[in-house]
Amino acid sequence: MLKLTPPFFILSFVIFASFGQAQTLTSVIVDSATQKPIPYVTVQLKKKGVITNEEGRFTFQLDNTIQPTDSLFISCIGYATIGRPLNQFTEKQIVLAAKAIDLNPVIVTNKNYTPEEIIEIVEDSISKNYNLGLGKKRVFLRETYSSQIMKTDYTLKKSTIDAFNKQFIDNLINQIPKNNTVYNEALGDLYGGSDGDQQKLDLIKASELYDKSMELDFEILEEKFNKIMKENVKTDSYFKIKSGLFGTKVDADEMFESEVDSTDVAALNEQLEKEKESKENRKKFFAKYKRQTMGNLYENLPVFEDTDYNVLFKPGRYELALEDFTYLGDAAVYVLSFTPKRSEEFKGKLYINSDDFALIRMDFENVKPLRDFSLLGVSLKEYLAKGRIIFTKGNDQKYHLSYYDITKGIRAGFRRPLKIIEKNKNVKGRRKQNELSMKVDAAFGNRNRYELVVFDETPINLSQYDSFKENNTVLPKYMPNYDPEFWKGYDIIEPNQAIKEFTSIGEAED
Template identity: 30%
Template sequence: MKFNHRYFFFIFASLLASNIYSQTVSGKVLTASQEAIPYATVQIGESYGVITNEEGLFSIKTNDFDDNEMVRISCLGYESVDLKLINFKSQDYTLKEKVNELSEVFITNKPLSVDSIMFYVNAKLKENYRFHLNEFKIFSRKTEYIVGENADFEITKSTGFRKKQLELFNTDFDKLETSLLNNNSKQYTDFIGSLMILDDSQAKLKVEKAIRLLDERNNQSLESLAEKGNDIVLKHLDKDKIYTVKTGLFKISDSVSLDNREDKMADTINSLGHIRTKSFEMIMNNALNNSNNRLDFISETKKYNYELKDVTFIDDEMVYIIDFKPKRSSVKYTGTIYVSNETFAVIRADYRFYKNRVGEKLNLRLLFGVKYVEKNQEGIVAFKKDDDGYYYPSFINEQIDRYFYINRPFKFIENSNTSNKVSFSFKIEGTFKEKTELLILSRNEIETSTFNSYKELKDVDYETPKTYDASIWSDYNVIEPLNEMKDFKIPVEEY
């Protein structure tokens, strides 16, 4: 076959052009000691950029920018790296730590006390922050998994059932116990959408693209465990008959048909309202000018102790570094806030539960065999000043552990023959671990009429690939996945 030089040149030129004009630059941001710097900003021009993930990794699309456009890699407490786009390559980038001393900064200026700084922070909240009538384009990533501590599902009493049938019951229950205690899989839910905020209580969400990485075989949510328990009951009881279901002293239903159950779990998971509520709550819980926000260490200054630890700089702006911890047992958080010397806006807050503090809890262990406790909550919220002079969230990270304990007896009684019944105990204990990251990609002001005219959909149409694919978000600037997410793969035999 004759070699076509013109065709080869065309292909080569096309590939070269594609590499130049549709390039994605990936890399890692490190300290001088080669430690990863999480949540550093990689920005092209005035407002286009991404942040590094917890491993310091980033990917950013560079097409549509001129070779002479400036790239800035920056993070609080470090000297920025500035370079032209033509020199911005896929590689590691090192940021040098900025060393500052309070005494040096205030040689010619009398330093403000930490109480004065916090006074000005609160006095300028309405001046610095605004959330109403804004549309935020957001990228959200949720990571969930369960750490099982104890599980015991067992038939305790039965009449009208064969011995073999009960053995099969308990065999399936044993498998469910093992899957809970030995499962190490995680599930990931990503989406990009536009969140329109009208006021403190109303928001609408339009989802542009949504991905779920989940091995259904290893799904260990409470909803999934309940479904699996129901499946075992369905498998071994007569699905053509109607049963009365009792738990403890309470009758929860007297007309349960095992063959006509609604898939309520799927309805909840795929509900757009579910993820809209979560995203809206994340923003409003971190809205410092919202009286109902969760971050009370800003407004409840009489309940916290504050200490001015140091100062640093972000670009040319001086930033106070203030540590805080509870003064009273009624408050929960400890951490660090970073306050602009120019505007007294909090531009970042790192917080976590103080030792022995917990969030919502319910303890009916002795009466109903149920206990629930929110533990180990921690978070990061970063704000960025926009052209209108207000600060808006640029990134929010929330993590929380939810301890649960359920120990309940269940009894299925056949309605047509009440002598046929089966009783089993359901005991489960563990911790749900959840991390949610929210990256604000852009912001636009909206009119009330725009909000009112948009009709929100009811469900989200998730893509559910069987393995992680780097091209999933190739058209967007999102948070680079952690390596554990990149390794996600459902074994072929489980497809």
């Protein structure tokens, strides 16, 4: 639905100009024939752009420089571009019509290019078409982590602690959440070039949306486990944890957190200092993780030589085919498919501007597992890596990353014997005190999605890059339910319906 707050378009600008309140333009873009939403459409206003989400929705922040007569341009591959003043968008949705393919003489001539020749020209034109140097980018990263426990079979062989019986273990397994989803979002300025390890990040704001009650369930289970252990295990014992031929040693005091006496001021101060240090470390870790994630995505763009999607630099390793001509606005576009001949990992499609031979979009999907490890009952398979990369031409007439979307899928398994033995050298007689022995057959699955949106990129020189110093103090704001006000005033990619409808089972407080 296209809306402005207040609902009357012209009135909203009068109010905005008078009171300086931020306005938003929100709508859904649909196909004129099917009436279905169109994902990943580019929406531009005064040379500033956003991308629609997979449901065709977008939100645009309007500042006091925007006038009702400013034109909004909407373009998508295969559709006719529309551009008209904001005050003419009065319908509940924006409709795009498919563009008829009417090839001009230039395209007909270019049609004689072989796919290999097109790729060669694209590679030769990379330095002309893209900023390969340092830049400052306003970026938004949304990460979606979905986990699933697919199997939790076990056989209890021996337990010398009565409380650790089959009923307790069954109860423990039944309380573990079988499915869980976490959404993380972060906005910031990313400084750097093609090297993922040399990025710098200035975090602005971040959030995490998940059901904290699931986390609390684990805490309750841990309390039950620790209670049983404290009642049955000697504090000066140690544990031998064995799985087949492999084993490790753990002291008993490492398994339990010691309680602090509330009357011991020195101990309380020490604990507070540790908590403060822990929070500072968490800030550093959070910023470092976000920087690495963004850097890893950015350095893997297909226009950089060390990319995993190396079809532009090693076309001989792929079967190439000219699939189609289409349009992105008024620009004619080649659509090339690529399929690996031998050991390469990805197939997909390339969308190439026939005028300047710039790659403007890549769709990709793995053709085989990226990792497939199995040894002595432990297995790990990265079975999925699928997504798309979109470039948009900027004010400098060079193409810049505007959207990177990738979904990764991993399955892991553990099918091995597990034995936990309590030993104590201070007890007369045998050192062995207790034993818990079982055979475990478990399987887990994760599907993680990363969406990186670049709203603006400005080239910078080495001096500007060196002068920026990271000082990230931002931690994500926990939200038990989706909060539409959190990102108010900021450009992000519109959340999908699953995020908007997310509600914790137990609305835990921050």
